[in-house]
Amino acid sequence: MVSKIRLEDRECPLSATLGIVGEWWTVLILHDCFDGYTRFDEFQANIGLSSSMLTARLKGLVDRGILERRPYQERPVRYEYVLTDLGRSLRPVLVAMAAWRNAQLAPQERSMILVDARTGREAEPVVVDAHTGERVDGAGYVFAAGPAAGPIMRQRYEGVARRPAPEAAFPAGAPESAAPERA
Incomplete structure (x- = not known):
């Protein structure tokens, strides 16, 4: 099925952003990256995505300049996926998304919160x-x-x-x- 995209949506930065990172798995991969994970097996263990789906998502993020693929082992060759400057610039977007959801929950219902690493105090972005x-x-x-x-x-x-x-x-x-x- 071919999806119809309005001409207006082709220009819209919201539509463009969702086209790049708006998929469930992509957001979870980025979340892992911001938590310091870089390797295929780490993403797969954390997210539970099939190898073929994870490979496709990682390739898309590399193709769009959000992640960089770097070898970390030579025999056999293995790669890690590291955030680029463009990828790191997505952190406030993910922080805002998590804050939006947490604002709907009572403090005791929040399973993940943003804290100041120096004080441990919960931040309200x-x-x-x-x-x-x-x-x-x-x-x-x-x-x-x-x-x-x-x-x-x-x-x-x-x-x-x-x-x-x-x-x-x-x-x-x-x-x-x-x-x-x-x-």
Whole structure:
């Protein structure tokens, strides 16, 4: 079955990202990488994916520049899979996904949490604008057409910056102006 992709989706960074890392197994492989695992047998033991499926997923991540395949043994030749700079840049995405799920659970129901390695204190990650330090999850920040947007994307976002944002854009319990404290 051929899937139909809207022209707009070809330009959308959300669609593009999901096309690269939006699959269940790929996210689990990346999670393992961020936990320090690099070898095929480690991924297979942790994830339980068949050899052929794991090989295909790893190849895709290498082809997209997210992982680098490096030999670690010569006889027989064996490879490890190491995050590239592009791959490491996905860490905040996975952190945000885990935080989103954990925010829906009571603290005692969380099976994995993000902690400050120095203090052991649980961290509460937020996404902020690098220029202002303000949270970007409130209604004050909206998507708009970028410089490379085609006609469909431009039409979708025409005047969006001047439109009032829906109240649903505010996360529960988080005021729009809530910003993390600066050191």
